[in-house]
Amino acid sequence: MTVKWIQFAAAALLLLSGLVFMILAVFGVNKFDRALNRMHAAAMGDTLGILFVILGLVVLRGISMDSLKLILVIAFFWIASPVSGHMISRLEAMTDEDLGELAVIHHDKEKKDGGQEDTLDKGV
Numbered sequence: 001m002t003v004k005w006i007q008f009a010a011a012a013l014l015l016l017s018g019l020v021f022m023i024l025a026v027f028g029v030n031k032f033d034r035a036l037n038r039m040h041a042a043a044m045g046d047t048l049g050i051l052f053v054i055l056g057l058v059v060l061r062g063i064s065m066d067s068l069k070l071i072l073v074i075a076f077f078w079i080a081s082p083v084s085g086h087m088i089s090r091l092e093a094m095t096d097e098d099l100g101e102l103a104v105i106h107h108d109k110e111k112k113d114g115g116q117e118d119t120l121d122k123g124v
Contacts, residue, residue, distance in 0.1 A: 011059040018052030021045050035092050043085045050077055 025045020032038045054074050058067045 007059060007062070011056045014052045014056030014059060018049045018054075018056060020049075021052060022049035025049065035096065036089055039085060039089055039092070043081060047077065047081050050074070 022045055025042055028041030028045060029038045032041060051074060054070050058070050061067050061070070
């Protein structure tokens, strides 16, 4: 009986953690001005939130075929989410003219000891 309560408490903690991360991602998306910052907040919160929610469901279900399917869903999300986020961010970087204000680091100044020094340049 106590094992079931411990299992329920662990699952509830994981589900609530996932919900908190997803809610924080919503606030992060609404807080930032630039599209790339918004995408970062959405991708990080979404990935971590879904991980905790599905792990909570795995703990609730126990060891079964349903748990294996849920773990495969986690694996799919963790493979597909970075790829889709990267593709969308590349599209944003190629089409947004305001991204020219980003700072770019160049390696062109010589240090006193003959090595390379990083310089910060505005613009792309």
